[in-house]
Amino acid sequence: MQPILKLQHIDKSFPSVKALDDASLNVYSGKVMALVGENGAGKSTMMKVLTGIYQPDAGVIEYQGRAVAFRGPKDSQDQGISIIHQELNLIQELSIAENIFLGREPTRYGKIQWQQLYADVDKLLQRLNIKYNPRTRLGNLSIGEQQMVEIAKALSFQSKVIIMDEPTDALTDTETDSLFRVIQQLREQGHGIVYISHRLKEIFRICDDVTIFRDGKFIEQTAVANLTEDLIIEKMVGRSLNDQFPKVNIELGEECLQVNNLSGNGVDDVSFSLRSGEILGFSGLMGAGRTELMKLIYGDQPIHSGEVLLSAQTLDLRSPKDALTAGIAYVSEDRKADGLVLSMTVKENMSLSSLAEFCTPYGRIEHLQEKQAVQKFIDLFRIKTPGQNQIIQNLSGGNQQKVAIAKGVMKQPKVLILDEPTRGVDVGARQEIYQLINQFRRDGMAIILVSSDMPEILGMSDRIVVMCTGKVSAEFSSEQASQELLMAAAVGKETEEQT
Amino acid sequence: MSSNSVTTKSATHNQSTEIKLFSKAWLFQEKSLIALLLLIAVVSFISPNFFSVDNMLNTLRQTSVNAIIAVGMTMVIITAGIDLSVGAVLALSGAFAASLIAQEVNVVLAVIITLFSGLVLGAMSGIIVAQGKVQPFIATLVTMTALRGVTMVFTDGRPISTGYTENADMFSWLGTGYMLGVPVPIWIMLSIFAIGWYLLNHTRTGRHIYALGGNEDATRLSGINVNRIKIIVYSLCGLTAAIASIIITARLSSAQPTAGLGYELDAIAAVVLGGTSLMGGRGRIMGTLIGALIIGFLNNALNLLDVSSYYQMLAKASVILLAVIVDNRNK
Numbered sequence: 081m082q083p084i085l086k087l088q089h090i091d092k093s094f095p096s097v098k099a100l101d102d103a104s105l106n107v108y109s110g111k112v113m114a115l116v117g118e119n120g121a122g123k124s125t126m127m128k129v130l131t132g133i134y135q136p137d138a139g140v141i142e143y144q145g146r147a148v149a150f151r152g153p154k155d156s157q158d159q160g161i162s163i164i165h166q167e168l169n170l171i172q173e174l175s176i177a178e179n180i181f182l183g184r185e186p187t188r189y190g191k192i193q194w195q196q197l198y199a200d201v202d203k204l205l206q207r208l209n210i211k212y213n214p215r216t217r218l219g220n221l222s223i224g225e226q227q228m229v230e231i232a233k234a235l236s237f238q239s240k241v242i243i244m245d246e247p248t249d250a251l252t253d254t255e256t257d258s259l260f261r262v263i264q265q266l267r268e269q270g271h272g273i274v275y276i277s278h279r280l281k282e283i284f285r286i287c288d289d290v291t292i293f294r295d296g297k298f299i300e301q302t303a304v305a306n307l308t309e310d311l312i313i314e315k316m317v318g319r320s321l322n323d324q325f326p327k328v329n330i331e332l333g334e335e336c337l338q339v340n341n342l343s344g345n346g347v348d349d350v351s352f353s354l355r356s357g358e359i360l361g362f363s364g365l366m367g368a369g370r371t372e373l374m375k376l377i378y379g380d381q382p383i384h385s386g387e388v389l390l391s392a393q394t395l396d397l398r399s400p401k402d403a404l405t406a407g408i409a410y411v412s413e414d415r416k417a418d419g420l421v422l423s424m425t426v427k428e429n430m431s432l433s434s435l436a437e438f439c440t441p442y443g444r445i446e447h448l449q450e451k452q453a454v455q456k457f458i459d460l461f462r463i464k465t466p467g468q469n470q471i472i473q474n475l476s477g478g479n480q481q482k483v484a485i486a487k488g489v490m491k492q493p494k495v496l497i498l499d500e501p502t503r504g505v506d507v508g509a510r511q512e513i514y515q516l517i518n519q520f521r522r523d524g525m526a527i528i529l530v531s532s533d534m535p536e537i538l539g540m541s542d543r544i545v546v547m548c549t550g551k552v553s554a555e556f557s558s559e560q561a562s563q564e565l566l567m568a569a570a571v572g573k574e575t576e577e578q579t
Numbered sequence: 580m581s582s583n584s585v586t587t588k589s590a591t592h593n594q595s596t597e598i599k600l601f602s603k604a605w606l607f608q609e610k611s612l613i614a615l616l617l618l619i620a621v622v623s624f625i626s627p628n629f630f631s632v633d634n635m636l637n638t639l640r641q642t643s644v645n646a647i648i649a650v651g652m653t654m655v656i657i658t659a660g661i662d663l664s665v666g667a668v669l670a671l672s673g674a675f676a677a678s679l680i681a682q683e684v685n686v687v688l689a690v691i692i693t694l695f696s697g698l699v700l701g702a703m704s705g706i707i708v709a710q711g712k713v714q715p716f717i718a719t720l721v722t723m724t725a726l727r728g729v730t731m732v733f734t735d736g737r738p739i740s741t742g743y744t745e746n747a748d749m750f751s752w753l754g755t756g757y758m759l760g761v762p763v764p765i766w767i768m769l770s771i772f773a774i775g776w777y778l779l780n781h782t783r784t785g786r787h788i789y790a791l792g793g794n795e796d797a798t799r800l801s802g803i804n805v806n807r808i809k810i811i812v813y814s815l816c817g818l819t820a821a822i823a824s825i826i827i828t829a830r831l832s833s834a835q836p837t838a839g840l841g842y843e844l845d846a847i848a849a850v851v852l853g854g855t856s857l858m859g860g861r862g863r864i865m866g867t868l869i870g871a872l873i874i875g876f877l878n879n880a881l882n883l884l885d886v887s888s889y890y891q892m893l894a895k896a897s898v899i900l901l902a903v904i905v906d907n908r909n910k
Binding site: 378380383399400401403404405410412417418419420421422423424429432435437438443444445448486491 | 641781782783784786787789790792794795796797798799800801803804844860
């Protein structure tokens with residue numbers, strides 16, 4: 081059987097990383113192809129190449145037997161390839177019908193032909209076997225129902241290929257069931273479907289074939305029937321740990337941080353403890369609630385129940401200021417969004433949290449003191465910058481990250497939370513960041529390392545907590561842990577040994 | 580590849596604060612100052628009356644009211660906010676000042692009460708923005724409308740005279756007096772700019788103002804109470820409006836209920852002409868002084884050249900548009 085859509089030997093590089101390296105993907109009419117891989121395995125990049133958002137550096141895209149090059153999402157959509165993103169691209173204030181035919185409304189002399197519009201939409205919804213009134217305001221629908229509207233919209237473009245990116249992430253079980261019914265129908269109607277998901281169970285329920293990516297490379301394409309969950313996990317992570325992680329073993333100190341039954345937005349009854357000098361890794365998939373948990377501990381999100389104790393003292397956390405004062409520092413996972421003030425200089429960013437220490441009681445900044453402290457950290461962290469007054473935006477990702485970490489460390493915290501500290505950081509700077517982290521633990525700091533990079537978390541941590549859907553799903557010592565075990569716990573696969 | 584590295588290099592150069600005098604980047608950074616000097620030079624050439632001490636001092640005095648408000652406005656705009664209520668705050672606090680003076684309250688006390696009222700009226704906007712999470716434009720549109728209403732109720736829609744007492748004469752010195760041959764409002768203006776410059780560049784609060792405008796989430800996660808900073812900037816903006824109201828009321832010896840109409844737009848224009856970004860995070864207080872002076876001198880020059888006030892508005896609009904376009908081009 082010939083695939084309707086064929087991507088072959090696709091290469092795509094970005095300034096510091098090769099996102100796709102000889103990657104391939106086939107989509108067959110009337111079949112559901114699963115695409116799996118770790119975070120950063122290149123799935124999203126592949127979809128962006130496929131829909132024309134990125135142009136590949138090398139490789140061929142063949143669609144309906146002809147080589148094609150899509151100029152952008154609109155182009156690929158017009159030719160029958162639709163993508164349904166995790167975040168839906170719909171307008172809450174418009175009706176279902178208006179959303180589906182947005183910009184393509186049937187008109188006569190410029191007036192919208194409402195009767196025809198509603199009839200067309202009715203027909204589309206019937207094909208999906210769903211009964212919504214096309215006049216309903218989209219905002220009144222649940223997320224699952226909105227997703228159906230996205231699918232109907234894809235059908236309205238006569239789509240031959242429909243790509244679904246983590247479609248069940250926000251759905252309830254019943255909504256997932258009805259989504260699967262619709263996928264089943266689409267398959268019978270001869271559509272080719274790409275199903276991207278971290279949830280392996282779903283893949284066995286709904287998909288015919290699986291394509292596995294790892295580190296931007298194509299690993300395998302095979303029928304689902306040939307695989308088991310364990311085999312998929314092994315192929316997803318199948319990488320050997322090399323010695324890029326300079327692990328040091330030190331005597332752990334007293335218990336420092338204790339978190340008891342903490343619940344809040346996206347976090348459900350989490351408990352763990354941490355000793356000074358210890359590195360505690362937090363593993364899990366995107367959306368597992370790790371960052372949300374850290375923001376609870378950092379006082380940035382309201383705690384619904386549970387408590388955080390630091391040196392056996394219960395903390396009253398109402399804002400990040402409270403956490404910082406108590407001795408908890410947090411380095412954000414997203415430098416651009418909430419880690420750094422990009423319009424400010426290296427110096428101003430680094431001293432932002434601890435500015436009070438360089439000020440007179442009346443709030444005047446002692447510029448010389450500030451400058452000396454910042455210089456100390458620039459030297460210690462080996463930050464490459466033309467000067468302290470350089471706007472931070474002009475630094476490389478690795479150096480920006482070092483400044484962000486320095487901002488936290490300058491406050492001399494007892495607990496340092498590093499959320500994805502090496503994301504978007506090149507290999508050299510990574511190494512230096514690992515060495516810095518080891519230096520901090522020698523100084524007695526307790527460190528929480530949140531990371532989606534499994535070799536990193538296995539290589540650096542003393543203990544590893546795995547989270548799944550807001551809960552702790554497993555905890556391992558560094559000796560016990562393996563990539564397979566972490567991945568199994570992250571996708572919520574129950575194994576008897578852990579419980 | 581090579582062109583790529585060149586652009587990075589020049590961008591690096593542009594944004595570094597260590598810029599060589601008279602380099603291309605320096606000329607760009609100081610473009611408002613250059614524009615102001617050019618304006619003065621050209622008009623001096625055309626109109627001999629322009630470049631006289633009297634005319635200069637006169638223009639500076641006229642500019643002082645807008646320039647002082649623009650100091651507060653600069654701080655608000657650096658936090659990525661906007662304050663539309665300054666004209667209304669000016670009218671109401673001016674009415675307070677006039678009635679206090681008319682009731683023979685001691686001048687110093689009257690001034691302190693007026694300044695305090697400005698601070699509180701500004702804080703109201705700040706609290707709505709910070710605690711109420713209302714967009715600054717809407718929040719201050721609300722306070723502007725409300726305060727205009729309160730002013731009409733308070734003054735009964737009529738001007739309030741400061742009266743003909745000795746107290747009133749002392750008060751009027753703030754608007755009409757001279758110190759060392761220079762009008763008092765100019766001294767006030769210069770001190771406000773000095774204080775504003777010090778606050779923004781040499782204090783923790785100033786640093787936090789820039790950080791808030793640059794990235795509110797990052798600022799909050801750095802352990803800074805962003806609501807407090809918001810309330811502070813709107814309060815200070817109200818305070819500068821109150822200072823301006825004292826100068827106007829003292830100069831006219833009365834408070835007009837419709838005083839300060841449209842002043843918010845002049846202040847915003849001065850800030851924008853001075854190169855402060857409405858997106859927040861960037862801006863210099865001295866740029867605002869230059870911006871205010873450009874508007875002031877432009878008006879004065881057009882007056883001297885006998886251009887009707889209708890055309891003056893067109894000229895002002897063109898200058899602002901030009902400044903913003905030049906600014907965007909080079910980003």
